[in-house]
Every structure is written in structure tokens, then in C-alpha cells.
Amino acid sequence: MAVGLQDFPVIPAIKGIRIGVAEAGIKKPNKKDLVVFELCEGASVVGVFTQNAFCAAPVRVCQKHLVSAKTRYLLINTGNANAGTGRSGLDAALKTCDALADAVGVSSEAILPFSTGVIGEPLPVDKIVAAIPSAVANLSGDNWKSAGLGIMTTDTLPKGAVRTFHFEGVAYTVAGISKGAGMIRPNMATMLGYVCSDIAMDADVLQSILAKTVNQSFNRITIDSDTSTNDSCIAVATGLAGNKKIHSADEPLALAFIAAFTEVMQALAHAIVRDGEGATKFVTVEVIGAAIEEDATKTAFEIAHSxxxxxxxxxxxxxxxxxxxxxxxxxxxxLDVDNVQLHINGVEIARNGGRSPDYLEEQGKQAMTPEEIHIVLDLGMGNQSDTVWTTDFSHEYVTINAEYRT
Amino acid sequence: MAVGLQDFPVIPAIKGIRIGVAEAGIKKPNKKDLVVFELCEGASVVGVFTQNAFCAAPVRVCQKHLVSAKTRYLLINTGNANAGTGRSGLDAALKTCDALADAVGVSSEAILPFSTGVIGEPLPVDKIVAAIPSAVANLSGDNWKSAGLGIMTTDTLPKGAVRTFHFEGVAYTVAGISKGAGMIRPNMATMLGYVCSDIAMDADVLQSILAKTVNQSFNRITIDSDTSTNDSCIAVATGLAGNKKIHSADEPLALAFIAAFTEVMQALAHAIVRDGEGATKFVTVEVIGAAIEEDATKTAFEIAHSxxxxxxxxxxxxxxxxxxxxxxxxxxxxLDVDNVQLHINGVEIARNGGRSPDYLEEQGKQAMTPEEIHIVLDLGMGNQSDTVWTTDFSHEYVTINAEYRT
Structure with a gap:
């Protein structure tokens, strides 16, 4: 029951990126559940990861590999999160990296592993290792939609976004996929998100742009307030578009890139909310009139979590x-409650901390009817604001999460 | 579907307390929805109230009346919370106090008003005023169960508790009622709780005992993390049991009273959880091994809210x-996740941050089957601990809260 989620877009090949998908039978047979990204030599690769202390084994391996070598491959499995698996989970993640490294002829540290699915079960290493050759054989520039399908868990639809822009006669593409529908209250990144571009950009600049953009996208969505152990978001700049490498986020081309990159990141984050477990509404919670931004952020999240x-x-x-x-x-x-105002989809419902004098229940009912709900809460204290996106809480959410493992 | 909630106990008359109940038709016809407590002259009356900035009009009036006069009557209505009603809500609460004051011949400040029910609707003052004479005519020492029924909203059963104890040949009684099933994450007190005793005790001592005990009972329960605007808990000591008035919480009689009082407060708090909206489980979340108590408290609440x-x-x-x-x-x-241990109903499930080596899924399933679930989470950092009580999250919860106003 995704809310207003559009069909997976047509994503063109991005120079320097090839994607391979396979069926490893990790949790279910006949499902794409293994995805390999091949990144060209020289690509800038950066990431942000969950802040959960119980971060999963692959997250720990990613963080280590990112600093110890140039990343050449991403290895993603769904059906098993390899989280809460202790020391043997780390070994399992490394074994899958070794297998891909052998198959493609790079060092194991050049591979970043990602897992998503059930927590606390041992990773079926043998199944993954056995499927790696087919994923490698499948590598192609045109597999974006298959990759979107291949990283889904309880998602009902694959999630992708793409933007192209021109700058001084050169065309650039920014494209990505994401997954996640429950255990969504990212803290630095979402379940899994991968955004790639052909632009040439220093890794440091790309990292700073990713860190900032994630706070306007994945870090502002919540479905059920539960922060995943596996949240990871990766940005790649292959550098094959033809531009002179960007060394500062203030360069005019960098600003054009940030605009496209932010749109892609927000579209991917919103797609997760639109496909939220049991969602029947896509809800924008905008808190304005705060004295400090932190008040706006926390009030918006409290509303979104209630x-x-x-x-x-x-x-x-x-x-x-x-x-x-x-x-x-x-x-x-x-907070002076007498200064609080509330609008829902343009209807003024509360003024001065109580029901608006002109408000009629009938107006409120009409305002709440659409699938897209925009709540604007004015704290009446200043000019800071923030926005969070969320879903409603339905019978279907309970059903999905009471039956997920059975 | 209350979980293990026992029948309303037989509560004997407490010297100095009379209770009257009436049907005012506030939200529905033919329902007891108005309760009056008459407290004898000289009784010590103290209270704790919600910390929600949007506290309801009656809460504000209670706080004012408690300091400006000796309390002689409690006036409680269900069906309407008189919250989010601004200045006119305050006027409405005062008008109901005036009406009761006229009927019984005390000052309006000697009356504490309480409301519970729908937020944001104007209090139907006329209906309440019209029903006050029948509530007054009904005053009797034996109406505890009627009072328990008369303060219910979405509660499925009335909630009461009583303990008697003897000290140096004198018998003492502590008894109370509570209500609440949703919007339950008290912050200083629960929706509504009233505990009375015939003991003679200074109001200051009673206040300190109430403040401490509430942190071991009402302030440690949560159903849905939503703090009510109307939380109020009142303790009354009529002083007619015959003891010399207690002036210190360290006196031997005070200690005996605290033990009984704590049991009553916990029983009333647990009753609210057992009758939690849609509850099918009564869950005790005990966090041990914390370095500081605050870590235990917040971890227990995070588990209980997820x-x-x-x-x-x-x-x-x-x-x-x-x-x-x-x-x-x-x-x-x-936190070092490698030191975390988890037991559920006595079964060791996680050790050293991962699945226990001897754990079998079958054992876990058996441990989760009973209605009463006891989770013990050891942080492995020290010797501080705290306990929180909560419920599960069911289809019925969604149904109740999606249909509450219709």
C-alpha cells in the first residue's frame, strides 16, 4: 500500500559503474537478493553509517575498509542483516569479501559489504559465496532497477531516483537506489542508500556534501522511531563525466551538483516513507517559529513518533x-502554549493554543482526507524551523511486524 | 482484553471519606461519569500533576486551589478532558467548582476539579452542574467501586487496590482507584489516581512520600509513550485512625505506611498497564548492571516504547x-555491546552481545508465550537498575485509537 510512490525511473548507465544481480536463496528462493556494484578505478567513495552501538558486522567492516583501501566493489545482500552476530558475524562478512575479491582480482579491503534483513541469525556465507560468480557475470551498466529490486526486504516496491544537469556544456548524472520500510529512524543514514554520479570530485568534498545532505533527507524521515543496526548510505563519484576534479563545495559546479544530489537523496528518503510498513499516508511535519533549530527538530520528531x-x-x-x-x-x-498555532493541509485548526474560533470539524475532516498530509506547527517563539517526513500507523503495520519472522 | 487484571477489591469505608457518583450524560447517556469525594475537615491532601506544558484547565485550577485553601472535595468528570480549551476552559472548570461549593457550603477554593476524556472540546458545564445534586445526595463511605467505574474512559474494567496494616494495636487502611488505558506515559503522575488513608500525617510528609512513591509506580509505566495533559494523582490522609500525627517519613509508623502505600500505588499503576489499550501482555522491563540509574531508566523506557x-x-x-x-x-x-546479556522469563537469550551459545529458538518461543513477560537486560556496566512496566502493541490498539472519537 505504498503512498504515491512513482514507478522506478529509467536510470541511464553512469560511466564507471556496473551492477550485477543474482539469486543466492538467502531467505527465500527465486528472489534477487545479492547485488554487486563495480566502481571504476579512481572513483571517490564515501559513506555515512548507523550510530547504533549494536551496529552490524558489515557496518564495522565497511568503516575499516573505507580507510584502508580504495573501494572498487560494493557487495550487498538482503534476507539477513548479519547483526547481533558477534565475532563470527565479522568473520562471515570478511569471507564474503574474500570470495568477491578472488572472483574479480582485487584486494579484500577494496570491497564494502552490506547486509539487511533479519537480525541475529548467522549469515549464510556459503549461499552468498556460491552466487557471487553469477552476480559478477551479470555486471552491466543497465541494472539499476534489478539492483533496486535486489536490496528490498519488506519494501513493496523498488526505490530509485535520477537527475541530470548540464554545466558549461557537459552533462552530469546523479542516480541512486534505496531500501527500507520498517526499523526506520535513521541516525546518520538510512537502511541502505547508494547514490552515484559521473562527476569528478575529491572524496573529502563528497563526504562533506553527503553529511550535510543526509540531514535534509534520510536523517529527517521516521516510520517507527527504531534506528536500524545496518543503516548505511554510500555516495560515489566516478569522475568520468569530463570535468576538472572538484576540490571545494563552493565551486559553481559543486553547487549545481549539490542541488541535484539533494533532490535525489530526498526522493530516495521520501520513497522509503511512502513505502513505510503499513503506510496509508505520506505526512510532512513542518515545525516553524522555533527559537532554536533543535527545538523544531525534536518537536517534529515527537509529533512524527506519537x-x-x-x-x-x-x-x-x-x-x-x-x-x-x-x-x-x-x-x-x-514554550508559551498560548502562542502555538496549527495548520493541517492549509486549514487553521488551532490558534493561541486552543481551537481556532472559525474552525469547523468538517473542515478538519476534509483536510485529513488526502493521502498527502502537511502539518505546520508554529511554536511562536522565533524564526527557526525543520521538517520531518513520516507515515501513519495502521493495522497493516502491526500485521507486518508481528508476522515478519514467520 | 485486560491482562490478568483482578476483580475490583472489596474496599471498606475509610473514616473521613465519602464518595458520591452520578450520571451527567457528558459523552454518553446511562454511564456513571461524575464522581465527588468528600474529605473530612483537617485531612492532609497533596497531589502531583502532569509536566505537559499543555496541561489541562482543571490541572491548573487544582494547583492553585491546593495552595490557597484546605481541600474538602474532589470533583471528577469523565468524557471530556477540558484540555486545549484555553481561557474558557479555566472558566468552565471554575464554574463546576462554584456549583459544588454552593451545594455543600464550602468555598470554591476548597474543591479540586479533575477531567478526563476527549481533548479540545468545550466542557459541558451545564450537564455537570445539573448532576452535582445527585452526586452529593449519593455520598457514602461504600462507593469505591462506583467511583472506579465513574472515572473510566477507554478502560475496560474499574481499577482499585486496598491494603490494611496494624501498628501498635491500631488498624490502618490505604485504598485507592485509578483510571487510564491510553495516552499513558506519566510524567509525575498518571491520568487519574486517588489514594486515601485514615492515617494522621502532615501534608508535607505525605507530599514527599507521594513524590517518591510515584517514581516507583505511575512514573514507571508506559503504554504508548504519550504523556497526558491531565495526569493527576492525589493522596489523602484523613487523620481519623487515631494515631498521633506523623511529622517525619522516618517514624516507624510512617515506614509501615509507606510499605502499604507503595503496594497500593504499584497495584493501581499495574492495573492501568494490564488494562492498556489493546494489551495482550503485561510486560516487566528490568534493566540491571547500569553504571548510573538514569541509564537503566532510559534504556527500560526505550525498550518499552519501541x-x-x-x-x-x-x-x-x-x-x-x-x-x-x-x-x-x-x-x-x-556501552560495550559485548557485555550485554538478555533474559526473557528466565531463559538466557543473548550473552556477550550475541545469541547465547546454548539458546534454542524453541526455548525463546516458549518463554514468550505467557501473558506475563519479564525481560531482564543486563548492561554489564555497574550495579544500578530500574524497572518499567508496559504492554504489547496489537491490532486492537490501532482500532481503539483510530476510532476513539467516532
Whole structure:
């Protein structure tokens, strides 16, 4: 029941990137569950990862490999998260890297491993190793949609985004895929996101752009407030578009890239929310009028996490009292409730901390009916703001998460 | 579907307390929805209230009246929370106090008003005022169960607890009622709780005991992480049992009272969890081995709030990876995940941050089957601990909260 999620876009080949997909039978037979990205020599590769202390084995390996060698391959499996697996989980992740390294003739450190799926089960190394040759044989520039399908878990649809732009006569492409539908409250990155471009850019600059952009995209979405152990987001710049390598995020070309990159990152983050487990609404929570940005951010997340607000959204019930109750417990220092205003899809519902004098319940019901809901909460304290995207809380969410392992 | 909630106990009359109940038709006809407590002259009356900035009008009036006069009556309505109602909500609460004050011949400040129910609707003052005479005519020492029924909203059963104890030949009674099933994550007190005793005790001493005990009972339960705007907990000591008035919480009689009082407070708090909206499990989350108590408290609450943990509890699924993932994001400074242990109903599931070597999935499934689940999470960092009580997250929760206003 994805909400307004568009078909997977046509993503052209990006110079320097080839993708191979295979069926390893990790959790289910006849499902694409293994994806290999091949990145050309000289590509800048950077990443951000989960802040969860129980980060998964592949996340630890990625962080080590990123600093010890130039990355040439990404190896992604779905169906098993290789998290909560201790020392043997690290060994398992390394073994899969070794197998791919042998198959393609690079060092094991040139490979970044990623896993997503059930937590706490041993990674089926043998199945992955056995499927690596078919994934390598499948390498091609045109496999973006297969890759989107190959990293899905409880996602109902593959998620991709692409933007092209021109600068001084040269064409550039930015494209990516993402996955994730539950255990989504990223803290530095989402479940899995991969964004590639043919632009030439210093890794340091790309890292700073990724870190900033993730705070306007993956780090501003939440489905159920649970931060995954496997969140990883990777950005790649292959450098084959033809530009002089970018050394500063302030260069005019860098600014054009940031605009396209931000659009792709936001589209991929929104796609995760639109496909949120059990989602029937796509909800934008915008908090304005804060004294400091942190107040806007935390208030927006508190609204987005409240089970009572989320079930009211599911019911299309303009139960604005629940939203104000959340604002009241969000811990905003110096909040004067008499200055709080609330709009939903353009309808003024609360003014001066109580129901708007002109508000009619019928208007609220109409405002809550669409699939796309835009909540604007004005704290009335200053001019800082922030926006978070989320879903409602439905029967389907309970069903999915009560039955996920069975 | 209350979980192991026992029948309302037989509560004897407490000297100095009379209770009257009436049907005011506030939200539905033919439902007890108005309760009056009459407290004898000289009773010590103290309270703790919600910390939500959007606290309801009656909470503000209570806080004012408690300091400006000796309390003689409590006036409680269900069906309407009189919250988010601004200035006119305050006027409405005061009008109901005035009406009761006139009927019984005390000052309006001697009355504490309480409301619970839908947020944001104007309080139907006329209906309440019209029903006050029947509530007053109904005053009797034996109406505890009617009072328990009269303060229910989405509760499925009335909640009461009583303990008697003897000290130096004198018998003492501590009894109370509570209500609440959703929007439960009290912060200083729960939705509504009233505990009365015939003991003679200074108000200051009673206040300090209440503040301490609430942190071992109402402030350690959570159903859906949403702090109500109306949380109020009142303790009354009528002073008619015959003891010399207690002036210190360290007196031997005070210690005996605290033991009984704590049992009543915990029983009332647990009753709210057992009757939690859609609850099919009563879950005790005990975090031990913390370096500081705050780490234990916040980790326990994070586990208790996680939608993924709660849906796994609903499914009786020993999905321990979800619990460890929550521990990893709980923000415990210096956590070494390799020292974390997890037991569920006595079965060791995780050791050294991963699955226990001897653990079999079958054992986990058996451990998760009962209605009463006891999770013990050892952080392996020190000797501080805390316990929180909660419920699972079921289809019924979504149904109740998506349909509450219709």
C-alpha cells in the first residue's frame, strides 16, 4: 500500500559503474537478493553509517575498509542483516569479501559489504559465496532497477531516483537506489542508500556534501522511531563525466551538483516513507517559529513518533488535541502554549493554543482526507524551523511486524 | 482484553471519606461519569500533576486551589478532558467548582476539579452542574467501586487496590482507584489516581512520600509513550485512625505506611498497564548492571516504547535482535555491546552481545508465550537498575485509537 510512490525511473548507465544481480536463496528462493556494484578505478567513495552501538558486522567492516583501501566493489545482500552476530558475524562478512575479491582480482579491503534483513541469525556465507560468480557475470551498466529490486526486504516496491544537469556544456548524472520500510529512524543514514554520479570530485568534498545532505533527507524521515543496526548510505563519484576534479563545495559546479544530489537523496528518503510498513499516508511535519533549530527538530520528531497522532492520521481524524499534547511534552524550553498555532493541509485548526474560533470539524475532516498530509506547527517563539517526513500507523503495520519472522 | 487484571477489591469505608457518583450524560447517556469525594475537615491532601506544558484547565485550577485553601472535595468528570480549551476552559472548570461549593457550603477554593476524556472540546458545564445534586445526595463511605467505574474512559474494567496494616494495636487502611488505558506515559503522575488513608500525617510528609512513591509506580509505566495533559494523582490522609500525627517519613509508623502505600500505588499503576489499550501482555522491563540509574531508566523506557519490540511481544516472537537494536540506540554512554546479556522469563537469550551459545529458538518461543513477560537486560556496566512496566502493541490498539472519537 505504498503512498504515491512513482514507478522506478529509467536510470541511464553512469560511466564507471556496473551492477550485477543474482539469486543466492538467502531467505527465500527465486528472489534477487545479492547485488554487486563495480566502481571504476579512481572513483571517490564515501559513506555515512548507523550510530547504533549494536551496529552490524558489515557496518564495522565497511568503516575499516573505507580507510584502508580504495573501494572498487560494493557487495550487498538482503534476507539477513548479519547483526547481533558477534565475532563470527565479522568473520562471515570478511569471507564474503574474500570470495568477491578472488572472483574479480582485487584486494579484500577494496570491497564494502552490506547486509539487511533479519537480525541475529548467522549469515549464510556459503549461499552468498556460491552466487557471487553469477552476480559478477551479470555486471552491466543497465541494472539499476534489478539492483533496486535486489536490496528490498519488506519494501513493496523498488526505490530509485535520477537527475541530470548540464554545466558549461557537459552533462552530469546523479542516480541512486534505496531500501527500507520498517526499523526506520535513521541516525546518520538510512537502511541502505547508494547514490552515484559521473562527476569528478575529491572524496573529502563528497563526504562533506553527503553529511550535510543526509540531514535534509534520510536523517529527517521516521516510520517507527527504531534506528536500524545496518543503516548505511554510500555516495560515489566516478569522475568520468569530463570535468576538472572538484576540490571545494563552493565551486559553481559543486553547487549545481549539490542541488541535484539533494533532490535525489530526498526522493530516495521520501520513497522509503511512502513505502513505510503499513503506510496509508505520506505526512510532512513542518515545525516553524522555533527559537532554536533543535527545538523544531525534536518537536517534529515527537509529533512524527506519537502512536496517538499516527493512529489519528490513519483514521483521517483531525484529532488536533493529540498533536498539541505532544508539543506540550516535547521539552521546548520557555514554550508559551498560548502562542502555538496549527495548520493541517492549509486549514487553521488551532490558534493561541486552543481551537481556532472559525474552525469547523468538517473542515478538519476534509483536510485529513488526502493521502498527502502537511502539518505546520508554529511554536511562536522565533524564526527557526525543520521538517520531518513520516507515515501513519495502521493495522497493516502491526500485521507486518508481528508476522515478519514467520 | 485486560491482562490478568483482578476483580475490583472489596474496599471498606475509610473514616473521613465519602464518595458520591452520578450520571451527567457528558459523552454518553446511562454511564456513571461524575464522581465527588468528600474529605473530612483537617485531612492532609497533596497531589502531583502532569509536566505537559499543555496541561489541562482543571490541572491548573487544582494547583492553585491546593495552595490557597484546605481541600474538602474532589470533583471528577469523565468524557471530556477540558484540555486545549484555553481561557474558557479555566472558566468552565471554575464554574463546576462554584456549583459544588454552593451545594455543600464550602468555598470554591476548597474543591479540586479533575477531567478526563476527549481533548479540545468545550466542557459541558451545564450537564455537570445539573448532576452535582445527585452526586452529593449519593455520598457514602461504600462507593469505591462506583467511583472506579465513574472515572473510566477507554478502560475496560474499574481499577482499585486496598491494603490494611496494624501498628501498635491500631488498624490502618490505604485504598485507592485509578483510571487510564491510553495516552499513558506519566510524567509525575498518571491520568487519574486517588489514594486515601485514615492515617494522621502532615501534608508535607505525605507530599514527599507521594513524590517518591510515584517514581516507583505511575512514573514507571508506559503504554504508548504519550504523556497526558491531565495526569493527576492525589493522596489523602484523613487523620481519623487515631494515631498521633506523623511529622517525619522516618517514624516507624510512617515506614509501615509507606510499605502499604507503595503496594497500593504499584497495584493501581499495574492495573492501568494490564488494562492498556489493546494489551495482550503485561510486560516487566528490568534493566540491571547500569553504571548510573538514569541509564537503566532510559534504556527500560526505550525498550518499552519501541513499536518493533511491542509488535514482537504481541506475536509472542522472541525477536531479541529488536531488543538489542533498541539498547544500541538508547544513548548509554560507554556501552560495550559485548557485555550485554538478555533474559526473557528466565531463559538466557543473548550473552556477550550475541545469541547465547546454548539458546534454542524453541526455548525463546516458549518463554514468550505467557501473558506475563519479564525481560531482564543486563548492561554489564555497574550495579544500578530500574524497572518499567508496559504492554504489547496489537491490532486492537490501532482500532481503539483510530476510532476513539467516532
Amino acid at each position: 502512536p496517538l497522532v499516527k493512529t489519528a492520521l490513519f483514521a483521517s481524524d483531525p484529532n488536533w488535541g493529540r498533536i498539541l499534547a505532544v508539543v506540550g511534552r516535547a521539552g521546548v524550553e520557555g | 513499536p518493533l519490540v511491542k509488535t514482537a511481544l504481541f506475536a509472542s516472537d522472541p525477536n531479541w535482535g529488536r531488543i538489542l537494536a533498541v539498547v544500541g540506540r538508547a544513548g548509554v554512554e560507554g
